[in-house]
Amino acid sequence: MEYIEPPPAPKRYARKTKEKFRKVALKDRRKRQIVIEKAQIRDVEEILELVNGFAASNLMLPRGPQYLYENIRDFVIACDRDVPVCSLTESREVLHLIVACGSLHVLWEDIAEIRALAIHPDYQHLGLGSKLVEYMKEEAVQLGIKRLFTFTLKEDFFKTLGFKRQSRAELPSKVWGECTRCPKYFKCDEVGMVLDL
Ligand SMILES: CC(C)(COP(=O)(O)OP(=O)(O)OC[C@H]1O[C@@H](n2cnc3c(N)ncnc32)[C@H](O)[C@@H]1OP(=O)(O)O)[C@@H](O)C(=O)NCCC(=O)NCCS
Incomplete structure (x- = not known):
């Protein structure tokens, strides 16, 4: 019988992934x-x-x-109007470029989660992340939510906005719902942070 060599097993973490974002020609502030x-x-x-980048x-x-x-x-976005976007093959003008997003997801009668907060790398440290969280905080207050929650790797960013680890x-069981879909389920490195409204 002919022996067929099986294909090599894929090496764990062999391929490094990289963030991919559209190139933006940054305008004067x-x-x-x-x-x-x-x-x-x-x-x-x-x-x-943006998120999958x-x-x-x-x-x-x-x-x-x-x-x-x-x-x-659930989603709120920040758009920069009239931004020239360069692709690999062409240079074109768009009228509307989404440069940041975030979402407020109600979990239970008194708690909502901030998810999918992402600011395009060319627009970070301009206060956009803080503004989006403020916007969602306002929405949560209007809905009658008492507590905001997030799982994050950016503890210091959320600390500047008053969140506490x-x-x-101590976290309510409702917050674990998304974890079952997370590829990091068995090796989670995120911290839970809350803000009382
Ligand atoms: C983390 C993130 C949302 C911050 O957004 P941002 O618009 O750059 O933040 P702001 O400009 O509002 O920052 C306000 C302050 O928070 C702190 N801060 C901001 N980004 C930070 C970071 N990556 N690490 C630690 N502290 C940070 C700083 O004190 C900052 O003030 P400074 O810019 O004067 O230093 C943004 O960097 C991002 O999208 N990162 C990649 C995706 C991600 O990790 N999202 C969080 C998932 S929960």
């Missing part, structure tokens, strides 16, 4: 027209691009179109 608004159906593809480096949970369509009403034992 004064010429930027950044608008924060609720997301619409037309924004799904760009939001996925960071998910490729294990900074965030990857998301698919079904999740986005089902939860689009909470031990796993």
Whole structure:
């Protein structure tokens, strides 16, 4: 009988993943027209691009179109109007580029989670992350939510916004729902943080 060599087993973590983002020709700060608004159906593809760009480096949970369509009403976006976007093959003008997103997901009568907070690398440290969290905080207050929660690798960022780290034992069981979908389930490195409103 002919012996067929089996293919080699894939090496664990052999392939390094890299963040992939559209190249943006950054405008002068004064010429930027950044608008924060609720997301619409037309924004799904760009939001996925932003979130999955960071998910490729294990900074965030990857998301698919079904999740986005089902939860689009949770999402808030920041857009820069009239940004020239360069692709590999062409240079073109777009009127509307999503440069940041975040979502507020109600978990129970008194608690909501901040998920999928992502700021395009060229727009970080401009206060956008803080502004989106403030926006979602306002939404949560209007809904009657008493506590905000997030799982994150960016503890210091959330600390600047008043969030406090909470031990796993103290977290309500409702917050673990998403963990079952997470590739880091068995080796979670994120911390739970809460903010009382
Ligand atoms: C973390 C993140 C949301 C911050 O957004 P941002 O718009 O850059 O933050 P802001 O400009 O509002 O920052 C306010 C302050 O928070 C702190 N901060 C911001 N990013 C930080 C980071 N990566 N690590 C630690 N502290 C940070 C700083 O004190 C900052 O003030 P400074 O810019 O004057 O130093 C953004 O860097 C990001 O999208 N990262 C990649 C995706 C990610 O990790 N998302 C979080 C998932 S929960």
